[in-house]
Amino acid sequence: xxxxxxxxxxxxxxALSRFPRSLRLMLVLASLLFPLLGNAxxxxxxxxxxxxxxLFPVTVVVRQPDVVPGLVDIHIRVHEGAPRQVTxxxxxxxxxxxxxxxxxxxxxxxxxxxxxxxxLWFMTRGAYGVEVMxxxxxxxxxxxxxxSVALERRPMPAWLVGIASALLLFLAVGVISICxxxxxxxxxxxxxxxxxxxxRLRSWIGGVLGLTVVVGAVFGARLWWNYEDELHQSKVLFRxxxxxxxxxxxxxxxxxxxxxxxxxxxxxxxxxxxxHGKWVHLFLVGAGDRPAFAHLHPVRDTNTHxxxxxxxxxxxxxxxxxxxxxxxxxxxQTLTNRVRIEEGLAATGKLTDPDDSWSPSQAPGExxxxxxxxxxxTLQPTAPxxxxxxxxxxAAVATDSGDKVTLEPYLRMLGHAVVMRADGTVFxxxxxxxTLSMAAARKFAAKDGGEEAARATDxxxxxxxxxxxxxxxxxxxxxxxSFPYVFPSAGEYRxxxxxxxxxxxxxxxxxxxxxxxxxxx
Amino acid sequence: MxxxxxxxxxxxxxxxxxxxxxxAHALLERLTPLIVIGGACITFGILWDISWHATIGRDTFWTxxxxxxxxxxxxxxxxxxxxxFAATFLQKDALKGVTVGLLGARxxxxxxxxxxxxxxxxxxxxxxxxxxxxxxxDVKILSPPHALLAMGMYGVVTGAHLLASARRNRAGGVGGxxxxxxxxxxxxxxxxxALSSIxxxxxxxxxxxxxxxxxxxxxxxxxxxxxxxxxxxxxSWAATRMALVYVLVQGVMVWILPLWxxxxxxxxxxxxxxxxxxxxxxxxLFVPALALDGVxxxxxxxxxxxxxxxxxxxSASLFLVLFLSVQWHFSAFLISPAADNWFFAGHGRFxxxxxxxxxxxxxxxxxxxxxxxxxIGWAWLIALVSASVGLGVGEFLKRIRR
Numbered sequence: 010x011x012x013x014x015x016x017x018x019x020x021x022x023x024a025l026s027r028f029p030r031s032l033r034l035m036l037v038l039a040s041l042l043f044p045l046l047g048n049a050x051x052x053x054x055x056x057x058x059x060x061x062x063x064l065f066p067v068t069v070v071v072r073q074p075d076v077v078p079g080l081v082d083i084h085i086r087v088h089e090g091a092p093r094q095v096t097x098x099x100x101x102x103x104x105x106x107x108x109x110x111x112x113x114x115x116x117x118x119x120x121x122x123x124x125x126x127x128x129l130w131f132m133t134r135g136a137y138g139v140e141v142m143x144x145x146x147x148x149x150x151x152x153x154x155x156x157s158v159a160l161e162r163r164p165m166p167a168w169l170v171g172i173a174s175a176l177l178l179f180l181a182v183g184v185i186s187i188c189x190x191x192x193x194x195x196x197x198x199x200x201x202x203x204x205x206x207x208x209r210l211r212s213w214i215g216g217v218l219g220l221t222v223v224v225g226a227v228f229g230a231r232l233w234w235n236y237e238d239e240l241h242q243s244k245v246l247f248r249x250x251x252x253x254x255x256x257x258x259x260x261x262x263x264x265x266x267x268x269x270x271x272x273x274x275x276x277x278x279x280x281x282x283x284x285h286g287k288w289v290h291l292f293l294v295g296a297g298d299r300p301a302f303a304h305l306h307p308v309r310d311t312n313t314h315x316x317x318x319x320x321x322x323x324x325x326x327x328x329x330x331x332x333x334x335x336x337x338x339x340x341x342q343t344l345t346n347r348v349r350i351e352e353g354l355a356a357t358g359k360l361t362d363p364d365d366s367w368s369p370s371q372a373p374g375e376x377x378x379x380x381x382x383x384x385x386x387t388l389q390p391t392a393p394x395x396x397x398x399x400x401x402x403x404a405a406v407a408t409d410s411g412d413k414v415t416l417e418p419y420l421r422m423l424g425h426a427v428v429m430r431a432d433g434t435v436f437x438x439x440x441x442x443x444t445l446s447m448a449a450a451r452k453f454a455a456k457d458g459g460e461e462a463a464r465a466t467d468x469x470x471x472x473x474x475x476x477x478x479x480x481x482x483x484x485x486x487x488x489x490x491s492f493p494y495v496f497p498s499a500g501e502y503r504x505x506x507x508x509x510x511x512x513x514x515x516x517x518x519x520x521x522x523x524x525x526x527x528x529x530x
Numbered sequence: 531m532x533x534x535x536x537x538x539x540x541x542x543x544x545x546x547x548x549x550x551x552x553x554a555h556a557l558l559e560r561l562t563p564l565i566v567i568g569g570a571c572i573t574f575g576i577l578w579d580i581s582w583h584a585t586i587g588r589d590t591f592w593t594x595x596x597x598x599x600x601x602x603x604x605x606x607x608x609x610x611x612x613x614x615f616a617a618t619f620l621q622k623d624a625l626k627g628v629t630v631g632l633l634g635a636r637x638x639x640x641x642x643x644x645x646x647x648x649x650x651x652x653x654x655x656x657x658x659x660x661x662x663x664x665x666x667x668d669v670k671i672l673s674p675p676h677a678l679l680a681m682g683m684y685g686v687v688t689g690a691h692l693l694a695s696a697r698r699n700r701a702g703g704v705g706g707x708x709x710x711x712x713x714x715x716x717x718x719x720x721x722x723x724a725l726s727s728i729x730x731x732x733x734x735x736x737x738x739x740x741x742x743x744x745x746x747x748x749x750x751x752x753x754x755x756x757x758x759x760x761x762x763x764x765x766s767w768a769a770t771r772m773a774l775v776y777v778l779v780q781g782v783m784v785w786i787l788p789l790w791x792x793x794x795x796x797x798x799x800x801x802x803x804x805x806x807x808x809x810x811x812x813x814x815l816f817v818p819a820l821a822l823d824g825v826x827x828x829x830x831x832x833x834x835x836x837x838x839x840x841x842x843x844x845s846a847s848l849f850l851v852l853f854l855s856v857q858w859h860f861s862a863f864l865i866s867p868a869a870d871n872w873f874f875a876g877h878g879r880f881x882x883x884x885x886x887x888x889x890x891x892x893x894x895x896x897x898x899x900x901x902x903x904x905x906i907g908w909a910w911l912i913a914l915v916s917a918s919v920g921l922g923v924g925e926f927l928k929r930i931r932r
Contacts, residue, residue, distance in 0.1 A: 076662070076663065076664065076665060078588065099796070099797045100797055100798075101797045101798035103798050104797065104798040104799065104800065108797055108798040108799040108800060108802075109797045109798075109799065110587075110793065110794050110795045110796060110797060110799060111793070111795075113795075129796075130587065130588045130796045132587065132588070132796050132797070132798070132884065133798060133884075137797070159665075162664055162665070163663065163664050165660055165664075166660075169656060169657075169660055172656060173653070173656060173657055176649075176652075176653040177653065179649070180646065180649060180650055180653060183642075183646045183649070184646070186632045186633055186642075187632065187639070187642050187643060187646060189632075190630035190631060190632045190639060190642065191630070191639050191926075193630070194630045194631070194932065195630050195639040195696070195930050195931070195932045196926070196929035196930055196931060196932075197931065197932065198627075198931055199626075199627025199628055199700070199931065199932075230674055230677070233674055233677075234674050237665065237673065237674065241665050245665070
């Protein structure tokens with residue numbers, strides 16, 4: 010039990026900041042290329058998972074590919090113990106372990122202790138589960154679900170345009186010159202002295218022939234390239250689910266109605282999986298320096314693709330909306346939208362779901378935030394906030410007099426955090442175990458190992474319901490919870506930390522500044 | 531270019547007269563077979579590489595198959611560069627009669643084409659890398675950067691064939707049967723055909739050989755090769771021998787690759803292969819080739835242009851009838867349990883780890899790409915155009931001397 014407490018509460022403090030400079034630089038570069046997208050965890054290409062592989066506490070950082078097939082980069086930090094070896098295995102949701110190859114050996118990162126790196130190819134679209142196995146005394150495995158979707162089409166960089174154009178021009182000149190030479194003199198017997206003036210017509214014929222070949226090749230290549238590009242944009246690029254979102258007012262109060270109208274919802278793979286007990290996690294974030302915030306769990310309405318939630322008593326204004334979904338195959342996505350709450354909308358004060366929560370407009374704290382009468386929350390990062398730096402965001406709740414407060418299970422965990430860049434281009438729903446979807450991890454584990462393996466995965470993911478009750482209570486008594494995360498870009502961020510104390514859900518609101526990754530070099 | 535300048539050229543017979551000419555010509559004679567071998571390395575390498583991807587999956591750049599391709603391209607390109615350097619600077623006078631001028635430098639035409647091919651292979655590198663990073667790695671053979679790579683490979687192999695053809699013509703006279711070097715020409719031509727056929731791999735699986743796409747793509751590619759060889763005729767029955775070289779090149783890979791144990795390294799694995807997947811059994815092109823050799827033998831004394839049209843019509847028609855009927859039945863055999871053995875790579879043995887073996891014993895796309903009468907008509911027209919191009923190439927190959 011003490012080991013569990015240590016691993017969840019303390020290991021990020023010492024370990025997450027020890028990722029090598031090369032990884033940090035890579036994460037920085039990767040983040041520059043990553044725009045706002047509808048993929049799970051908007052604008053955040055990294056999945057961070059902190060848990061235990063057997064008895065080994067580990068932190069796994071997976072950089073998702075943004076093309077398919079694509080290369081997935083995995084760093085595994087083993088915080089304690091002496092592992093014999095670390096392996097990583099990718100399983101596709103369609104075949105599971107049965108269709109998986111032998112695991113790849115993760116290689117120790119030079120100059121680091123107990124940091125391992127593996128790179129795996131994801132060959133098809135959909136959801137993959139990456140099983141990280143730490144061999145050694147008390148070794149074991151953990152599962153990290155990773156999306157495999159094509160997220161963007163990058164423009165060709167100017168330097169490559171220059172080099173490629175020069176080389177292709179050179180090749181084009183080569184084709185024409187070769188055709189001229191071929192027609193002009195390649196059939197001449199060696200013994201024949203030839204006046205080149207008499208070959209002028211042939212030179213022209215060769216030139217025209219060569220030019221025709223070049224023009225044909227350029228035209229054909231252009232047609233083909235455009236065709237492939239359109240195909241990629243229309244069929245291959247990941248498209249968030251089409252949906253509608255509206256505020257409806259009736260005699261019983263105002264409610265938010267989310268309807269997934271996308272035709273793909275009729276496919277088996279697009280059926281939803283509940284994630285820690287909820288079909289949908291919907292977040293509302295207000296505008297301005299004092300943003301209101303709500304974390305709701307709409308319930309299914311008349312058909313399976315419509316979800317409704319009573320509106321909490323939020324101030325009028327424009328809100329960003331983020332909706333976290335997990336699909337049956339394990340693919341996760343975050344839908345983005347906006348909604349306007351008009352003045353005077355009737356809020357009933359009732360909840361659709363007992364775990365719904367919201368906080369009114371309040372100035373975000375810088376390090377400390379009030380949680381209402383007698384309580385405050387502090388947020389302490391485990392290392393300076395820099396892009397690409399795996400980090401722990403450690404939140405502690407105490408009374409105004411400084412006494413520790415026991416955290417109660419909220420949505421089966423010690424707490425939930427939401428990280429959003431002030432401009433909305435980054436959004437992540439973070440758990441104490443990291444940024445992965447627990448539902449997807451459970452799905453992969455259950456596919457091969459059944460309910461027992463799924464339960465073990467729940468426990469590794471920090472699901473308090475899957476832990477012995479005494480252990481869960483002891484963890485809560487520490488009064489603090491840590492969230493592992495990798496900031497993908499520099500700028501001002503808002504962080505909401507939600508915990509349950511004294512039977513009510515409270516949200517601490519913070520603002521932090523994240524520096525560019527290169528500044529620490 | 532100076533309109534009054536004259537190229538003073540040694541006679542063919544005089545080319546071996548002096549010490550320097552002997553060494554210069556010896557260089558050309560010796561390097562030509564090596565460049566042909568470099569081209570063959572590319573062809574074997576690409577077949578091996580496709581098998582590697584189908585069996586093991588994506589791997590490092592430094593696989594032996596990749597190395598064989600790039601070494602083949604680099605060696606051929608460098609040797610052709612040596613020829614160009616020698617002909618331009620070291621043995622300019624001695625080699626003047628067997629070279630052509632290009633932007634002030636001199637080399638045999640084949641050497642220029644080989645150099646161009648090697649450079650195109652290099653150029654495709656950064657473009658291919660960008661393509662992979664943008665659209666994902668190709669799980670298919672044909673993409674625009676791969677097409678440039680393929681053109682580069684094809685340039686190397688074609689350059690080798692031109693060098694061999696010019697060498698043969700210098701030795702034996704126009705269309706001659708006497709003299710040496712005919713075997714090298716046929717071999718390089720067979721290698722060229724094998725490399726070209728790889729472009730159509732994804733349209734030519736035995737399971738697709740009852741479709742209109744297969745008929746039309748084959749009609750575009752193969753009559754040109756067969757007619758060119760039959761017309762060029764560096765040896766008797768040249769088209770047939772070339773087609774047999776193609777069968778052997780691909781056949782060797784069909785028979786050798788499955789002897790090596792290998793397993794997939796990437797998920798998802800739908801077909802857990804245990805040995806290197808061979809290519810599909812080669813097409814029986816030697817059957818129409820035999821007929822086309824016969825046609826050109828029959829018409830060999832009728833060189834008047836008026837005979838070209840009936841010769842082409844007969845060639846295209848014979849090709850289509852023989853090729854389609856032979857492959858129609860042979861493909862049915864290849865997907866049947868009777869061919870499920872090492873020799874024929876039958877019943878989907880060529881399937882990679884990402885293929886579903888459930889479809890191995892069926893013909894595909896019979897509904898949307900049926901081989902209708904109209905499709906055969908189009909294929910005949912395409913074959914006629916292909917044969918016409920082949921005739922032009924064949925006439926050129928008869929006469930190339932540099």
